[in-house]
Amino acid sequence: MSSNDDRSRARTWGSLLVMAALTLAACQAPAASPSPAESATPAASPSVAGESPTAPADATYESWINTVASTDPVRVRIVHWFDPANPAEHNQELIDRATAEWKKRYPNGQISWELVGWGEIDQKTPGFVQAGEDVDITYNWGGATENWCAAGFVVPIEQYMPAWWKATRIPEMFKLPANTLCPDGTLVMAAVGVESQFYLVRKDLADAAGVTAASMATYQGFVEGFKKISEQTAVKKPVGMALGADWTTMDMLSFLWLGNGLRFGDFRPDGSERDAWIEAATFIRDLFQYVPEAALSWYHDDLAQAYVSGAIAGRQVGNWDYANLATLDPSGSAFSEAKALMVPYPSGSKGPGAFHTSSYTGLFMLSTSPMERRQAAADLMAIVTETRTVWKHSDGTNPPTTDWTAEDRLKVAYDKNIGWWWKGMEQLNKSTATVPYQGFKARDEITALAYPHLVDLFRGKITPEELYEKVRAGALPLLSSN
């Protein structure tokens, strides 16, 4: 080896090092991805523990996500639910992506994802809070918001959310009666999706019976429509409901009170709700004639099975049910563009006309979240609900973001077959009134006390008037004491 060779090798290595340094410097030049050490300075990073992030860094998702918020080894614990009908890799992709994105802001942080079933998430949250477990984020639907606010399970999140996030959400999310908000108007949920509910009717059977969506827009028209299907097709009990438990029954029926300007638990001391309430109850009684007795032992899964197997011809449905129904009926014999008639909910005499309900599902920050972790937790909530992420991963539901069309979403959709469902929803949203779904005070207690009476109404043992009197008598003390 000559010294010339050594010098030549040294020059080559030196050149390579200089080029690498220049390349790295060029990559860092736009200041979009500063090194952790640089970005840990106060000017570049939003502080933790409750202070709002500074405006310039959080104006757009890109600038925000590429700004390191903290280099501390912060930990966030999230208890999440995924629709089990979705492919596992779909859910894993969301977890991986959200984790990777969050790591950009918290490079030394750690997320603990705990996946639980739908029923469990509702049961576990009070347990977490009561036991003081350090869970930061959980998932639920907006029907729980009112109770959770009253119980102090959840904390306001608006102060923690970045500017880009607020700017890209639909304005309705920040206004009452949206169930992202506590009754006092405080934002407590970062919505993942907007659930629309309506009726799904077998189109081939409706056509055979001469029934259209428009003909079912009123209480009377709705009952008449199913009567015709019952008389003119082989499905003699065409209306499916999950009446096997109190809470599933309330899921099935509460929309009908919303269709008459009320909520199920709207019992007022002056009794001004009486006529409208009884009108809704009378409609339910009439509709019950077309519900199979087997429904008294059905839960949500049984209802889905009944629909796809052709045992029933119509059921209440939420747009999130897509994955479940599509999985159960891969051949599309009952659930496909050709077989699905999307029917808006019918309205009573005091209602808004044909309508669909709208409610939010998403992430709540629990009061058990330690103060020093709340900003990091909120950042994860923002990442999971970021615009493109919800377009891709909110499945059947509508994204809670502004300016989208079904076509836009299809470009990023995980399952492109969902197009007809999204377009149908888009049409329904445009053509019928939207009634925000609202829970009601003492919802679980009133539901439990009403359920046996609703079964009695199903069996014709009591009249709608008696149902009203019995439920009201039990509900008023609960409403006054809660």
Add this chain to the structure above:
Amino acid sequence: MARRRETIIGLALLLPALTAILLVVGYPLARAVVLSASRYRLTEGIDSERLCGLCNFEALLSDPFLGTYLRNQTIWVAGATFLPILLALGIALLMNRPLRLRWLWRSIVLVPWMMPPATVAVTWRWLYDQQWGLLNHYLASAGLTERPIGFLTAPEWVWPSILVAATWMWFPYNYVVLLASLQSVPAELYEAARIDGASRLAELRHITLPLIRPVLLVLVTLGLIWTSNDFTTIFLLTQGGPGVESMTVPPLIYRTSFRVYDIGRGAAIGVILMLVGLIFVIGYLWLARKQEQA
């Protein structure tokens, strides 16, 4: 002096076990009693617990469905205790006789006992299903029914259906115990009775039943304790429904505490159940002691 020392050492050795029992049994028990005397609804706030005396017990007494719950609990406890014992006794008497392939039959009878209760309950739920259930399918195929029977939905069918499932689940344990007991009855007694011209029924009445009576009493007492606490079977079959037609006390505690979030009232129902259970436990201990002395 030495005796006193022995006592102290004995107590010291017991201390770890006693501490563990106090922590895992004593504290939860005391907490449940305090909760039963408190108004504590999670929907009113995590820190809303406050003592209210007998308020939860008063609320229970004014519950319009109290009579239904008590009726259901009685049907369940009595039915799910005695029916498995009766079936087990019949099968044990049969298996105690010379049979071809007796070892095989004796093993097959144990199958229900090997299955997890939750699996059994869910399987029965599907068997009974009005829309898709195998039972309705076979009944219709055989021309025995014109329309499907609502085994778990029709008021007249719900309890018989639940009790059949419970009997199937629980008779094997009783069978094993009774078969062992029958095998301990001396064969000479039967031979002597036959020489005296006794019928099979007379043998059963005057020899078998009196001799296995202590075992039967223990089985009844244990059955009463276990069924009065059973949550799985009813909850997985019907969740207490339709309405409250099959609601027994354990699922009611669950619903009150974890669906309605009324922790205080749920604890009050639990305390009542515990007191009733205590009567059975005392009965069991008394029987066990009596048999030990005998």
